[in-house]
Amino acid sequence: xxxxxxxxxxxxxxxxxxVRNEVDSGVEHGEILLRYSDAAVGRxxxxxxxxxxxxxxxxxxxxxxxxATIANFQRMVRIADxxxxxxxxxxxxxxxxxxxxxxxxxxxxxxxxxxxN
Amino acid sequence: MTTTTASFAYxxxxxxxxxxxxxxxxxxxxxxxxxxxxWTGAERISIAAECRRASARVDGLPDPGxxxxxxxxxxxxxxxxxxxxxxxxxxxxxxxxxxxxxxxxAHYIELLGVVVHIWSVDEFHRALDIDLExxxxxxxxxxxxxxxxxxxxxxxxxxxVWPDDLDExxxxxxxxxxxxxxxxxxxxxxxDSVRWLTDLFDAHYLSWIEIQAVQEPFRVLTRPQRELxxxxxxxxxxxxx
Numbered sequence: 585x586x587x588x589x590x591x592x593x594x595x596x597x598x599x600x601x602x603v604r605n606e607v608d609s610g611v612e613h614g615e616i617l618l619r620y621s622d623a624a625v626g627r628x629x630x631x632x633x634x635x636x637x638x639x640x641x642x643x644x645x646x647x648x649x650x651x652a653t654i655a656n657f658q659r660m661v662r663i664a665d666x667x668x669x670x671x672x673x674x675x676x677x678x679x680x681x682x683x684x685x686x687x688x689x690x691x692x693x694x695x696x697x698x699x700x701n
Numbered sequence: 702m703t704t705t706t707a708s709f710a711y712x713x714x715x716x717x718x719x720x721x722x723x724x725x726x727x728x729x730x731x732x733x734x735x736x737x738x739x740w741t742g743a744e745r746i747s748i749a750a751e752c753r754r755a756s757a758r759v760d761g762l763p764d765p766g767x768x769x770x771x772x773x774x775x776x777x778x779x780x781x782x783x784x785x786x787x788x789x790x791x792x793x794x795x796x797x798x799x800x801x802x803x804x805x806x807a808h809y810i811e812l813l814g815v816v817v818h819i820w821s822v823d824e825f826h827r828a829l830d831i832d833l834e835x836x837x838x839x840x841x842x843x844x845x846x847x848x849x850x851x852x853x854x855x856x857x858x859x860x861x862v863w864p865d866d867l868d869e870x871x872x873x874x875x876x877x878x879x880x881x882x883x884x885x886x887x888x889x890x891x892x893d894s895v896r897w898l899t900d901l902f903d904a905h906y907l908s909w910i911e912i913q914a915v916q917e918p919f920r921v922l923t924r925p926q927r928e929l930x931x932x933x934x935x936x937x938x939x940x941x942x
Contacts (some may be wrong), residue, residue: 602932611925621930624828625937627760632830645921648716648829653922653930655825656905659817660884661940662783663898665790666813667887670856 616641617650624654709834716829725904726822726834732897733815734837738847739808739891740815742839743770748812749819749836751777755784756823769839773803776812783816788939795858806859807848807890814894818901825905852890862889874899906931 601609602618609618620638623631639647663669709726711718733749736742747768757765758781779798782790799806826833851866862868863886864875871892875881876899881889888894902908906927907920920927 599932602929603936609929611929612923613926614929617922617926617930618933620828621933622937624824625934631828635828635830642921644715644717648718648722649921649927650930651716651825651828652722652905653927654828654934655821656902657931657934658824658938659821659898659901659905661935661938662787662817662820663813663884663887665787665938665940666783666795666817667810668792668795668858669883669887672883 613638613641620647620650621654624651625658711831714829714831716831718829719904722825722904725901726825728900729818729822729897730834730837732893733819735840736842736844737811737815737891737893738845739805739811740844741770742842743768744772745811745815746770746836746839747772748776748780748815751780752784752816752819753823753833753836755781756820759785768836773801775801775804776808779804779809779812780816783813784820792858799859810859810888810894811891814888814891814897818894818897821901821905849890849892855886857883857887859887859890861886862892 598607598610600607601611601614605618608614611617616634616638619630620634622628623634635647638650709723709730711723733745734742735745737745740748747770750766750768751772753765754767757763775798782794795809798804799809823833825831849862849866849871850868851862852860853862853866855861855863862871864879864881867874871889874889874892874895875885885895885898888898922930
């Protein structure tokens, strides 16, 4: 649902770009930020190169900011999925418009939010 | 390896880690070392150590070894599940975990609080290729076993405490607001975990007040850039919420 909230009032962000590499997110330096995020979360050998690329493109302060954002949401997702946080009825209805298109209805944790597991 | 003082000095790295991040990391280590409501300081250090063992297993690295106290089998299993098998955390698994010997819903929430905060600080270090901080020495003392009296079923698996139901000693956990975000309320069976969450969230991302504001306070990434990263991390973890 974070995906949907991210796009509110933010015309620049293409939701499809957050889950599909072939789609431009519409965010400046989005490709480099996603490469670093993928490498950090996925523990890929690309981490150092991805970090260097971000450093060159945006500078060391941006690397730290991005690392902190990644660390923050590595925490938040575990709280959400570890507690089966429910979705309020409004968000449930609103998100139905774009959930399926992004493929997140296929996430197993959907059942935790909707109390189906 | 443990240490009696948490430095988080960041002197050996060239990355410009903000003072507010370093300070929050030091506070995290202090919170970790102290006895909680349901676990001793030594048990909390062992939860953190097990978190690192789980991470090492995922990464194919050598086992860093257990902490100073023995944990219930269900607790160890829960830590590894939360770190390495998050998409398969389910309601049935939660119910089974809190019913196991040595566990309860309150034990689980405090354990989850330790896991996610230590994991987060460690993930920050890993993303920047900074050595992990040694775990602190545990502080003496027994768990208080104080359970919030206003905890009720509100939709999350564990009971939660909404602002109107807070005990006086926990009146601060939502900053005086009359509503609480679901993710904060989810941890409210262990109020110190809500305080910890708020502290580290403010340092790593934005304060709850800053999120509502229009201005970008101290960040380098723009809001769309941060939210792009946040959404990607959620998607990579297959987090529906």
